[in-house]
Amino acid sequence: MFIEYLGSLRGRRVSVLGAGISNTPLIEALLNAGVDITVRDAREKADLGDAVTRYGQKGARIIAGEGYLEGLDSDLIFRTPGLMPTNRAIVEAVARGAELTSEMEVFFELCPCMIIAVTGSDGKTTTTTIIAEILKNEGRRVHVGGNIGTPLLTRVDDIGRDDIAVLELSSYQLMTMKKSPDIAVVTNVSPNHLDVHGSMEEYIGAKRNIFIHQARGCKAVFNADNGIARSFAAEARGEAALFSSKTRVADGVYLEGGVIYEAAGGVGRRLMAADEILLPGAHNIENFMAAFSAVRGLAGESALAETARSFEGVEHRLEFVRELCGVRYYNDSIATSPTRTIAGLRAFDRKVILIAGGKDKGVAFGELGAEILAHVGTLVLTGASAQLLLDAVTSAQGYDGTPEIIMEAGFSDAVSAAARAARAGDIVLLSPACASFDAFRNFEERGNTFKAIVRGLR
Numbered sequence: 001m002f003i004e005y006l007g008s009l010r011g012r013r014v015s016v017l018g019a020g021i022s023n024t025p026l027i028e029a030l031l032n033a034g035v036d037i038t039v040r041d042a043r044e045k046a047d048l049g050d051a052v053t054r055y056g057q058k059g060a061r062i063i064a065g066e067g068y069l070e071g072l073d074s075d076l077i078f079r080t081p082g083l084m085p086t087n088r089a090i091v092e093a094v095a096r097g098a099e100l101t102s103e104m105e106v107f108f109e110l111c112p113c114m115i116i117a118v119t120g121s122d123g124k125t126t127t128t129t130i131i132a133e134i135l136k137n138e139g140r141r142v143h144v145g146g147n148i149g150t151p152l153l154t155r156v157d158d159i160g161r162d163d164i165a166v167l168e169l170s171s172y173q174l175m176t177m178k179k180s181p182d183i184a185v186v187t188n189v190s191p192n193h194l195d196v197h198g199s200m201e202e203y204i205g206a207k208r209n210i211f212i213h214q215a216r217g218c219k220a221v222f223n224a225d226n227g228i229a230r231s232f233a234a235e236a237r238g239e240a241a242l243f244s245s246k247t248r249v250a251d252g253v254y255l256e257g258g259v260i261y262e263a264a265g266g267v268g269r270r271l272m273a274a275d276e277i278l279l280p281g282a283h284n285i286e287n288f289m290a291a292f293s294a295v296r297g298l299a300g301e302s303a304l305a306e307t308a309r310s311f312e313g314v315e316h317r318l319e320f321v322r323e324l325c326g327v328r329y330y331n332d333s334i335a336t337s338p339t340r341t342i343a344g345l346r347a348f349d350r351k352v353i354l355i356a357g358g359k360d361k362g363v364a365f366g367e368l369g370a371e372i373l374a375h376v377g378t379l380v381l382t383g384a385s386a387q388l389l390l391d392a393v394t395s396a397q398g399y400d401g402t403p404e405i406i407m408e409a410g411f412s413d414a415v416s417a418a419a420r421a422a423r424a425g426d427i428v429l430l431s432p433a434c435a436s437f438d439a440f441r442n443f444e445e446r447g448n449t450f451k452a453i454v455r456g457l458r
Helices: 002-008 024-032 051-057 088-095 103-110 124-137 153-158 200-208 227-235 282-295 301-310 338-346 366-375 386-394 411-421 443-455
Strands: 014-017 037-041 061-064 076-079 099-101 114-119 142-146 164-168 183-186 219-223 239-244 252-256 259-264 267-273 319-324 327-331 352-356 376-381 404-407 427-430
Touching: 002 024, 002 103, 002 153, 014 024, 024 037, 024 051, 024 153, 051 061, 076 088, 088 099, 103 153, 114 124, 114 282, 124 142, 124 164, 124 282, 124 301, 183 282, 200 227, 219 227, 219 282, 227 239, 239 282, 252 267, 252 282, 259 282, 267 301, 282 301, 282 338, 319 443, 327 443, 338 352, 338 366, 352 366, 352 411, 366 376, 366 386, 376 386, 376 411, 386 404, 404 411, 411 427, 411 443, 427 443
Parallel strands: 014 037, 014 076, 037 061, 076 099, 114 164, 114 183, 142 164, 183 219, 219 239, 239 252, 327 427, 352 376, 352 427, 376 404
Antiparallel strands: 252 259, 259 267, 319 327
């Protein structure tokens, strides 16, 4: 199907906006199929490396650097997820008749198998991975992609009808989606990425796209404990299932008395004790409940139990790094929002030494300030938002000079300061509550840097 799709593009002028990871296989496939394409990227040509030569030798035009969107007059435009469809150049091109799409949107059109997709402000990567692991333990052939894993569009011809594609979808990807998956999961919705989205309403609208285009035979799973996610249930066009750690639900999965139950028609049935889940933290119990709700009818209890007892988590998500002199170090670099950091703080049974700070995303830190008072013994702040976090903590009700607050300009200095403050029995947690772009390319680079520094401690 993908080969046929490529053939349909011959004779059309195609622009690919962004030459990053998600679009690289697409660019290669378009060029190999003889499609007339222009590759546009905000980075300078020197920063694109050998891709400039490689693409150029195959006939692509390369427009890079400042003004890379000028003269955008193609018939078909592939948008990279990080480039908003509200960009003026894109809006004007669409108004002139250009078709706007993306790697993921075309995948939805061509994918021959069931698609399960997960979105949310927090927990979507872990929930996506849990779903995939459960299905693999059930013996299903699974393809993981979207915002994680490998771009799947160029591999669509290798996907069988009985396979299952499990995707993580970000708000950026969802903004222009006109199809929804067979099974949609919304882990939660809270203020996030407001430095990029025009408003909270735009952000919520993007999340809604994961289920709003479903047909009656589809299913959507929502977090009953999150007001916005729960409100989506009334809009679901197919089956709506809920998961909750606070109350019983009629259809879905819930937690009661330390036991996880599956409910259908108001009747609950025991699945397992929550403490059978290997991953620490109440938020990970919720991630498992969301996954259990999604795979009902697709996987048996043995696959659920095997996954719960063996799944060790995803890199950069409360990832245990090492223990040194009785101090345990955890990497939670994925925590780019206050709500995610709050979840990380609540995962431990003692006050921690917290390293936080980075690029501000336009999200208020007030609630986080109060949580830091309750869960942090020493706070090390760094990065562009350090002063905002300091103000949130010192202005929180009940602040009396504790926790001790250490300000460090550099990231490595912040990690070293946390290590110096730690004593046997302490936990040092990197959970920044902010984006990484003030000092790193992404949260992975930040987490890897943290791990390298910690592993080098003596």
